[in-house]
Amino acid sequence: MSPIDSLPPLRAVLEEHGLDPKRSLGQNFLLDLNLTGRIARQALPLEGATIVEIGPGPGGLTRALLAEGASHVVVVEKDSRCIPALEAIAAHYPGRLDIRRADALDFDLAEVAHPDGADALKIVANLPYNVGTQLLLNWIATPQWPPVWSSLTLMFQREVAERIVAVPGSKHYGRLGVLAGWRTQAKILFDVPPEAFTPPPKVTSSVIQLRPRAEPEPASLAALERVTATAFGQRRKMLRQSLKSLGGEALLVAADIDPQRRAETLSISEFVRLANGLD
């Protein structure tokens, strides 16, 4: 019997439902309910909020969220093999678990946005690595700001987590760090070693949390994406060279930025000035 509920241990769930992990779906499962409990508690308070979990798999994190008091969890899972296991959890917590068989890349959060507003929607997920960055970008780079969510608590490969929280001047700083830093406050909460997963991935993972900034510096999202993609596309070059296609030296001088600098030295405010200088 597991320590948090009277449902079968997760290993037995994998066996019962024939859930052999599939690499193509980024399936690295967490079977330790103490660890999933620790992740779920990072998003407290859970009660009264809508919690969206992407990729619940056999439901280890789902069970932790429910055991920690979540009153409404929406899970979005692409692999139909996982649905019966999730249905067993839903039966154990009547009326509290909403199961969606869908591709998270196509899933519109507005469908489940809480009527009480953004404060009440939280995303918690051990993300599939193959689509994790894209999902994060979809949630951050949304036209509507503030967004429909109040926090993102997410597992990423450590290296990706470092890129998300990176500050100017660090080797991990790039497009992802600028976009995340512009709109959110992001931090790494703790690391999770490979052996915590079934099967173990090659690298260490990290749980990170992002909260939306109430008032990001005004900029067009499309322009900021364009300028960061162009600048970091040639990160070793001076900006007057790497940004040539967007106006080069003239654009930089107008934004009061030395054209000899390199992308990784620019603050987020400086990227915003460049974005605002584009036609």
Ligand code: SAM
């Ligand atoms: N949450 C479970 C856990 O912690 O043990 C599973 C995490 S596993 C890293 C990623 C999960 O995402 C898998 O269950 C996989 O089937 C699912 N998945 C992969 N791609 C997906 C997609 N595009 N949309 C929804 N779910 C997806």
